[in-house]
Amino acid sequence: MKDKKRAExxxxxxxxxxxxxxxAGFPYLTKAASATIKMEVPANITVLFQGDSITDAGRDRGxxxxxxxGGLGSGYVYQIIADLLGSNPDKGLKCYNRGISGNKVxxxxxRWDDDCLFLxxxxxxxxxxxxxxxxxxxxxxxxxxxxxxxxxRALLDRTKEQLPGIKLIIGEPFAxxxxxxITSQWDKDFPDYQKYAKQIAADYGAAFxxxxxxxxxxxxxxxxxxxxxxxxxxxxxxxxxxxxxWLEVFGELYN
Numbered sequence: 001m002k003d004k005k006r007a008e009x010x011x012x013x014x015x016x017x018x019x020x021x022x023x024a025g026f027p028y029l030t031k032a033a034s035a036t037i038k039m040e041v042p043a044n045i046t047v048l049f050q051g052d053s054i055t056d057a058g059r060d061r062g063x064x065x066x067x068x069x070g071g072l073g074s075g076y077v078y079q080i081i082a083d084l085l086g087s088n089p090d091k092g093l094k095c096y097n098r099g100i101s102g103n104k105v106x107x108x109x110x111r112w113d114d115d116c117l118f119l120x121x122x123x124x125x126x127x128x129x130x131x132x133x134x135x136x137x138x139x140x141x142x143x144x145x146x147x148x149x150x151x152x153r154a155l156l157d158r159t160k161e162q163l164p165g166i167k168l169i170i171g172e173p174f175a176x177x178x179x180x181x182i183t184s185q186w187d188k189d190f191p192d193y194q195k196y197a198k199q200i201a202a203d204y205g206a207a208f209x210x211x212x213x214x215x216x217x218x219x220x221x222x223x224x225x226x227x228x229x230x231x232x233x234x235x236x237x238x239x240x241x242x243x244x245x246w247l248e249v250f251g252e253l254y255n
Contacts, residue, residue, distance in 0.1 A: 039247075040254055042122075042254060043092055044094075045094075046066070046096070046119060046120060046121045046122050047094070047123045048096045048121035049077045050125065050127075051126060052099060053102060053233060054233060055073070056073055056075075057097075059071050059074075061100075066096050067085060067093070075234065076242035078097075079242075079243035096119055096121070099127075104141070104151075105128055105151035108126075109151065109154070116159065117159070122165075122167060123167045123253065124167070125170075127171035129148060129152075129173030129194075132173075133173075145196060152197075156204050169209065170206045171197075172208065172211045174194075175231050176224045176231040178231065179230045181230040207249045210245075211242065222237075
């Protein structure tokens with residue numbers, strides 16, 4: 001019996017090793033995993049996540065204290081914060097999620113004093129832009145890509161004026177091909193929003209996460225239904241990809 005158990009354990013670890021080796025061609029899985037181990041996270045920093053439903057992910061908005069699992073939602077933010085806190089128990093990190101479903105940039109601005117400036121984050125991660133486009137198709141919103149660009153720049157100007165030492169992470173808004181909500185209209189107009197997000201990151205010295213590439217690459221491994229069924233809201237697996245990409249960029253902020 002003991003010999004059988006030993007053999008089973010050997011098989012398990014062999015399969016685990018092969019599984020890890022199989023990720024070697026998928027950089028946002030392997031690089032981010034190594035970044036999590038190697039990165040040096042400063043003590044006592046505050047990390048704030050802002051955005052729309054992708055960031056919100058069903059969080060309990062009444063649970064607004066840092067590191068409160070119920071207030072972090074069930075998406076990529078929860079996975080990131082679990083990794084940060086679990087890997088850095090001695091650092092006194094404070095992590096908040098203030099994403100709100102349906103938000104566009106101007107709605108972030110309307111609540112910015114309470115949901116950002118008051119918290120005085122050292123690191124601000126923003127993922128916004130899907131609704132700035134999507135709601136022009138379905139919610140009678142009249143904003144344009146230029147509106148998105150101007151609103152986001154004004155918001156960042158305001159933030160840097162109040163918090164001059166803040167480190168910024170800007171996530172690229174994304175649309176996963178094959179998702180049920182993604183029509184041909186997205187191919188035509190949505191890339192303008194993505195171009196603006198990337199340019200804004202460059203202009204404001206922000207780290208940029210190319211989420212579109214992350215999901216495009218993932219489609220070589222599994223279809224949209226696996227990663228992001230409607231093309232906008234990631235599954236657990238899709239949130240895992242986002243978590244790894246975010247951690248890789250975060251690690252570069254301090255290393």
